[in-house]
Amino acid sequence: MNIFEKRESVVRSYCRKYPVVFKKALNAEMFSEDGERYVDFLAVAGSMNYGHNNPEIKKAVLDYLADDNIINALDMYTSAKEEFLTEFERLILSPRKLDYKVMCCGPTGTNAVEAALKLARKNKKRTNVIAFAGAFHGMSLGSLALTTDKTSREGGSVPLNNVTFVPYDGTFDSLAYLRWVLEDDHSGVDKPAAIILETVQAEGGINPASVEWLRGIRQICDENDILMIVDDIQVGNGRAGYFFSFERAGIVPDMVVMSKSISGFGMPMSLLLIKPELDIFRPAEHNGTFRGNQLSFIGGTAGIRYFTEHKLDEEVRRKGQIIEQFIQKEILPMDARLVHRGIGMIWGVDFNGIASEKAIEVIHKAFDNHLILEVAGRHDGVVKIMPPLTIEDDTLMEGLQIVKKSIAEVLN
Ligand SMILES: Cc1ncc(COP(=O)(O)O)c(C=O)c1O
Incomplete structure (x- = not known):
């Protein structure tokens, strides 16, 4: 053995x-x-x-390490984070005309999903959230409540609640069903704070949503005062053919969750992007020791430069x-x-x-x-x-x- x-x-x-x-x-x-x-x-x-x-990203990481630069710093201001935020704004947000505040979360994707849930509920003062059959959003209890596969849910060993599931694109007439759920005052579903989705369900079996469906969800959210959260942890960072997977639909989510490849080099990092008017956490209301992994910021900066320069x-x-x-x-x-x-x-x-x-x-x-x-x-x-x-x-x-x-x- x-x-x-x-x-x-x-x-x-x-x-x-x-x-x-x-x-x-x-x-x-x-x-x-x-x-x-x-x-x-x-x-x-x-x-x-x-x-x-990746040699270009590795060089940036090695240079940083070689120079006794700070490695972990909670959420203190650092040169590495300053450079990351500056380049993220210059290379990613501005060219796409996106205005998001950046929240640095604990190092795994699920932590940023938890932050998104908390912030959506806090903003809208509602507990329910709508997610989709086939979704995967992580393993901690809030995210697990949004995750659909039976084995993962059973691992929670507690009731997973405050989420209503509806069919994803391609199953029944999902948009019509969602409208009915929200508009019928006898549907039995509490009005949600947010609708969270992957534009391509990855763990759910590679299910790309159509552009029409994504626009339909955006419209439903607008009409009903519901926040739209896109979980871009797996299909962001270029995977779907654009830096953000939702770009192909020409929509702007209220919040975007990023992790996995955002650090460029396979190091732990996660971010929540937030429309400025929703950025209402009190200082330290969603905290965590490892929100300041400087090597991840260095890799992340080199990663978005690589992405942009190499088209x-x-x-x-x-x-x-x-x-x-x-x-x-x-x-x-x-x-x-x-x-x-x-x-x-x-x-x-x-x-x-x-x-x-x-x-x-x-x-x-x-x-x-x-x-x-x-x-x-x-x-x-x-x-x-x-x-x-x-x-x-x-x-x-x-x-x-x-x-x-x-x-x-x-x-x-
Ligand atoms: C879409 C999506 N959301 C959330 C997660 C959870 O990320 P992590 O495993 O880093 O907690 C994953 C992981 O596979 C994912 O694919």
């Missing part, structure tokens, strides 16, 4: 799917301590959008087409029951029409074939393709060929 099995809690999960000891990683390749090479189609669940050990949004749209065309031409013809969904560089191949467990078999085969691939969605039945955005074209093609080969091995 190795030290992990002997000493680490049984709650560990990804290591069961990829049972080697990893040591190194470079852009879209990961290497085990035995020197085996794996193509990475997971990007550490979307936190390595700019590639493992990564255009790259994502180009590579997204390569992925979609490959799926259409090479994968879907293998079985008429396969379904694909996606946008930008997040794609899913849905096996639920065949047998959901085939998806898990595919990712095991893929690992045997040296590709890191994950499942998502209902019954874990969707194979999820999500490489670093910076993946080289030939590595992308190599990975896609492994997906094809692995599916063929499972279906035959």
Whole structure:
């Protein structure tokens, strides 16, 4: 028995799917301590959008470390945070004509979701929040109440409440249902402070919402004095083909939650973006020790510079087409029951029409074939393709060929 099995809690999960000891990683390749090479189609669940050990971002981090600069500072003013906020305003907010206050939250995505919930409820003086079937927003109790998968919810072991779920885009007439819920004074649903959504449900099985639906939600929020919160933790930072995933719909949410790739280098960081008039917490009302990880600010600054200078949004749209065309031409013809969904560089191949467990078999085969691939969605039945955005074209093609080969091995 190795030290992990002997000493680490049984709650560990990804290591069961990829049972080697990893040591190194470079852009879209990961290497085990035995020197085996794996193509990475997971990007550490979307936190390595700019590639493992991206040299431009790494240089900024190493330079900062080499100079005895401050590493952690609570939420004190620091040069690193000053530079991050300045560049975030210059490169991200201003060109998009967005005016958000930036709240630095505890280091994981779920903490920023908690902050968004608290702030929405405080602003509107209402407890209920509307979320969508298929949503994933995190594991702490407030976020878990918004998260839909059964296993995660059972892990909470307490009632998860103050949330009403409605169907997401593509299930029934979701907008009409939502309108009815809000407008019928006998619907039995308390008026919510906010509606929270992912513009592409990632853990929920790669479900991209349509532009019309997203605009419809914005309109419903406006008409009913409800805040719109977009959780861009997984599909922001360029994943959906734009820095913010909602840009494609031309809408402006009231709050935006960011984490995962926002630190540029895979370091822990999360932010809540808030329309200025909603920024009403009293000092320290949502606090936390690790809101000032300076290496994350340094990586984050280098990350948004990298994103902008390399026009990564255009790259994502180009590579997204390569992925979609490959799926259409090479994968879907293998079985008429396969379904694909996606946008930008997040794609899913849905096996639920065949047998959901085939998806898990595919990712095991893929690992045997040296590709890191994950499942998502209902019954874990969707194979999820999500490489670093910076993946080289030939590595992308190599990975896609492994997906094809692995599916063929499972279906035959
Ligand atoms: C959309 C979304 N929201 C929230 C979270 C939670 O983030 P964290 O795991 O950093 O708490 C995740 C994590 O996968 C996510 O994908």
